[in-house]
Amino acid sequence: MANKKNHKSALKENKGVSQPEITNNNSISKLKGKRETQPSANDLINGILKGDITALSRAITLVESKNTKHLEKANTIINACLSKANQSIRIGITGVPGVGKSTFIEAFGKHLTGLGKKVAVLAIDPSSTITKGSILGDKTRMEDLVKDKNAFIRPSASGDSLGGVARKTRETIILCEAAGFDTIIIETVGVGQSEVAVHSMVDFFLLLKLAGAGDELQGIKRGIIEMADAIVINKADGDNIKPAKLAQVEFNRALHFYPLKNSEWQPKVSICSALQNEGITDVWKMICDYETLTKQNNHFDLKRNEQNKFWLIQTIEEQLKSDFFKRSEIKKELKNQLKLIEKNKTTPFIAAEILLKL
């Protein structure tokens, strides 16, 4: 109980930037004494590479900071960690609120630490860019996993844009990997563009679903099924088992409507009850099969390399656009041109030329 309470308050405090870390209660922290004196980049690098959770947390706080000096320090640390990163499997998990993501991740994470894995759970929450909230921070969740010394749970970073949040998460992955975490779970909620961002930073993308009344496939956000390497139907317990199995058949059929992926992996549908800890081993086995296949056919590395290129180009393009559209003369003239377009007094192309010449 003491542990749980400490965790709660740590999560709450972490919502402000002033509190630099969430410390895992069982972690051995050689840096604790230095907390008030700002450890150097080298201290943090050494700490991370030794698997020290406090050093990892402080480095992530630097990554998430808006202070230019902090960010420079963060870049130094990331650069030093790069050669030790990449030795992991990165798993994206999405699903609408209520699907049981935290219960699933807790059961799944505990299963993995039981196998001797070191598990880091991160989150991308598009709403945090507006509300500065945090999907992992607001509630007491994953109570068992948070006490596990081989697990590290970090609430989602807030930021001004999804791109910014995504960048912080990508860099946090590197730090976690350098600290020895071999299984990285990235959670997101099934709204906004966050799935695309998560899909572009993980090796395996898992869609959590519920069996329910009516047509199972209605209301699935466009494109999500295409991205999924697996669909897992959760809460398959009690009276829900039959509808879950029915949903499994339907989703399996839906997956066949899509062409085979470049990975040569045929997406699978499985059912589980995270609450009753059933079907969890199957999900892990499936991910291991995926890893084996894609490491054999070289798709695993190829995909990571493509993702890196994607983020490079994406970051540049985002910056170019944001630099352009935040100029006050552009803002003013854009409004003007949009009105003219709406009245059929100019074309989008002529309007664009005028704006680009400003």
Added chain:
Amino acid sequence: MANKKNHKSALKENKGVSQPEITNNNSISKLKGKRETQPSANDLINGILKGDITALSRAITLVESKNTKHLEKANTIINACLSKANQSIRIGITGVPGVGKSTFIEAFGKHLTGLGKKVAVLAIDPSSTITKGSILGDKTRMEDLVKDKNAFIRPSASGDSLGGVARKTRETIILCEAAGFDTIIIETVGVGQSEVAVHSMVDFFLLLKLAGAGDELQGIKRGIIEMADAIVINKADGDNIKPAKLAQVEFNRALHFYPLKNSEWQPKVSICSALQNEGITDVWKMICDYETLTKQNNHFDLKRNEQNKFWLIQTIEEQLKSDFFKRSEIKKELKNQLKLIEKNKTTPFIAAEILLKL
């Protein structure tokens, strides 16, 4: 026969920029005498607004030109035509080569001119950005439609990029509408990103398919079905009728996997034989139903307005990117940074910062 031959040679000649127009043989051209003296923008505007095909063709040639003065003249003409544009239904038609697009468009177009409509057929061909070819220009196609005085057929513009070709097509639509064409058909082949471009400039998007052996739904390019307002299974004649009806059932099921569109239109699947002129009236009836529905619920205008905004932002973004990446110092350093990323010696974000500071 004379007409047909003239048309062929007109199409061939038009592949170079030197020949300014394809003239419809039955068109009344008051400008013919002026052909060598470069009609003024005002001459062309007046011609277009009177429905003169030669004036229309010459104006389109200006739109497609790379000469800055031509483009300025084109902009003047477009601006003058804008208030007379927009009075049409714009229909996008896609399908892989061999699906019978030209036979379908010919049968469909003839049906429409029979109803007193004026039909313009344009094309977007992504391969033309590489080969400078043209999907409507290379072959003798639509032999009957081309002789019809209420039809206007224009091969796809070539260009350096899909964005450039799309822009030219968008502007050509405006000119055609100002010339009194009330039904605009935009054809594209089922490769590349051209469907997305066409989808973003039409009111109704139609996917032509064939019934064949095996699973009908395998091999459909991702996202195309989502964009379709209708799937029409062509060549439903003779022994093909049964498989076509089977395919209709399968596609209908597939369409139900997607959430209802903003237009409130439930996409439909129909079968036809363009060769035997069967099922063509049904397709037109379906499009009329769509128009009635979306004009009632205001989605028709809303969509056009959204499309205009999309093209404005799209054009600006494309230009910003192209200006950035064509700089020689960027090209050089990009290669360098990509190598470092591949070797895990930097992150995409740090690399992006370096490039953006150049």
